[in-house]
Amino acid sequence: xxxxxxxxxxxxxxxxxxxxxxxxxxxxxxxxxxxxxxxxxxxxxxxxxxxxxxxxxxxxxxxxxxxxxxxxxxxxxxxxxxxxxxxxxxxxxxxxxxxxxxxxxxxxxxxxxxxxxxxxxxxxxxxxxxxxxxxxxxxxxxxxxxxxxxxxxxxxxxxxxxxxxxxxxx
Numbered sequence: 400x401x402x403x404x405x406x407x408x409x410x411x412x413x414x415x416x417x418x419x420x421x422x423x424x425x426x427x428x429x430x431x432x433x434x435x436x437x438x439x440x441x442x443x444x445x446x447x448x449x450x451x452x453x454x455x456x457x458x459x460x461x462x463x464x465x466x467x468x469x470x471x472x473x474x475x476x477x478x479x480x481x482x483x484x485x486x487x488x489x490x491x492x493x494x495x496x497x498x499x500x501x502x503x504x505x506x507x508x509x510x511x512x513x514x515x516x517x518x519x520x521x522x523x524x525x526x527x528x529x530x531x532x533x534x535x536x537x538x539x540x541x542x543x544x545x546x547x548x549x550x551x552x553x554x555x556x557x558x559x560x561x562x563x564x565x566x567x568x569x
Contacts, residue, residue, distance in 0.1 A: 445544035
């Protein structure tokens with residue numbers, strides 16, 4: 400087997416391993432905001448971001464993936480645009496803005512009259528140390544649900560430079 404095939408297998412193993420060790424993160428007030436959605440016949444746990452903020456404590460270095468969806472009445476023709484603010488350590492703030500169409504394969508048994516948008520994904524690199532992440536709705540009328548997942552940074556590739564065997568002829 401050649402070195403390139405070993406490299407390909409190693410890349411696949413790293414990707415598979417990163418999916419296996421990704422971790423769902425719960426906010427502090429998770430019991431009050433819990434929402435179960437059935438997405439493509441799989442149960443997924445989301446947190447409601449309605450009127451109040453969600454607070455997460457994350458130990459870095461990690462990658463934080465924030466998946467968001469907007470809930471709206473099924474027969475509504477209104478705009479599906481929504482925004483929320485991401486505040487890191489009460490210093491840095493980012494406005495996440497999404498505008499997606501309806502996802503027909505998402506269902507909630509406790510709210511059968513609602514539809515949901517396609518998931519918006521925001522990726523944040525969390526530096527080393529303990530950090531406080533707050534998610535705050537910009538418009539209190541928007542019904543947004545959030546799913547946050549952390550995963551470690553990908554390890555660096557071991558092959559960084561290729562040198563010729565006999566460099567005198569170069």
